[in-house]
Amino acid sequence: MNCRRCGTPLRKPGDYCLTCNTANADAVVAEFESDRARLTVLDEDAVVGETTVTTRPESAERLSEVQLRNFAGRVADEIRRKRPDTVYAAGAREPLRETRAQLHHEFYRVPDAKAGGESGRGTDAAESDRDARDDRDVGPVVEWVLDRRGDRALDVVETPPREKIGGSHSTLIGDRKGRKAVGTVAEHPHVKKIVPGPIDAGGTGSRTGLRAKATRAGTNGNVRLLLRDGSSVQENRIVTTAMDRETGERVRDDLNEALRDAGLQDE
Numbered sequence: 001m002n003c004r005r006c007g008t009p010l011r012k013p014g015d016y017c018l019t020c021n022t023a024n025a026d027a028v029v030a031e032f033e034s035d036r037a038r039l040t041v042l043d044e045d046a047v048v049g050e051t052t053v054t055t056r057p058e059s060a061e062r063l064s065e066v067q068l069r070n071f072a073g074r075v076a077d078e079i080r081r082k083r084p085d086t087v088y089a090a091g092a093r094e095p096l097r098e099t100r101a102q103l104h105h106e107f108y109r110v111p112d113a114k115a116g117g118e119s120g121r122g123t124d125a126a127e128s129d130r131d132a133r134d135d136r137d138v139g140p141v142v143e144w145v146l147d148r149r150g151d152r153a154l155d156v157v158e159t160p161p162r163e164k165i166g167g168s169h170s171t172l173i174g175d176r177k178g179r180k181a182v183g184t185v186a187e188h189p190h191v192k193k194i195v196p197g198p199i200d201a202g203g204t205g206s207r208t209g210l211r212a213k214a215t216r217a218g219t220n221g222n223v224r225l226l227l228r229d230g231s232s233v234q235e236n237r238i239v240t241t242a243m244d245r246e247t248g249e250r251v252r253d254d255l256n257e258a259l260r261d262a263g264l265q266d267e
Helices: 061-082 093-101 140-148 175-186 245-261
Strands: 027-033 036-043 046-054 086-091 106-109 127-131 191-195 211-214 223-229 232-240
Touching: 027 061, 027 093, 027 140, 036 061, 036 140, 046 061, 061 093, 086 093, 086 140, 106 245, 175 191, 175 211, 175 223, 175 232, 175 245, 211 245, 223 245, 232 245
Parallel strands: 027 086, 086 106
Antiparallel strands: 027 036, 036 046, 046 127, 191 232, 211 223, 223 232
């Protein structure tokens, strides 16, 4: 593949051209398994290339942590080569989380697919690339992204997280963990405001400590943050920049993923 602006040959499909400083892709779809990641490179509605990075999982816990970090690092390096505006990701949670932690791109989790395919096992952190400009035989995850790429992007809220919290009820259940849950939600760029609700102390007791969950989006795109701590339950309203239920569900999925990462949800 050559640069679309100056014609310089690119080492990998969709690479950012360092000769004329031109991006040749605007999004990457990453599909993770425990031992491989398939990256599909998009430029608007066109698939311009694919890259597969594979790894060999280790049995020892210490080595497994190093292997995961290195695997995610190689995937992150491949994504940085493209300098995309957006990264869409699906699949295995651990490598997805670690890759996201190593990147500073806009990162969206999308629905997983139950598609099969060859696993690419047996190569330690190997890579393969394919120019796919003329091949639109894509899997369900990429198809899902392509179907929604024309949707209006959600507005980003620049308000500092602590200034997003307001309303007539200022008390949160769970003390430090309750504040951590609300703070985690407030850090999301598509959350405009969090309004704490009243505390109901008549719920069923729980021994797992504070748990937090973003509930199904309403027709206006807003969601609720449900906090449970022992027999106490608190429902907090989350105002988002989503414009309908579908886009609100995207925000809800992101919030629940962040709450899981923060250790506030069961895996």
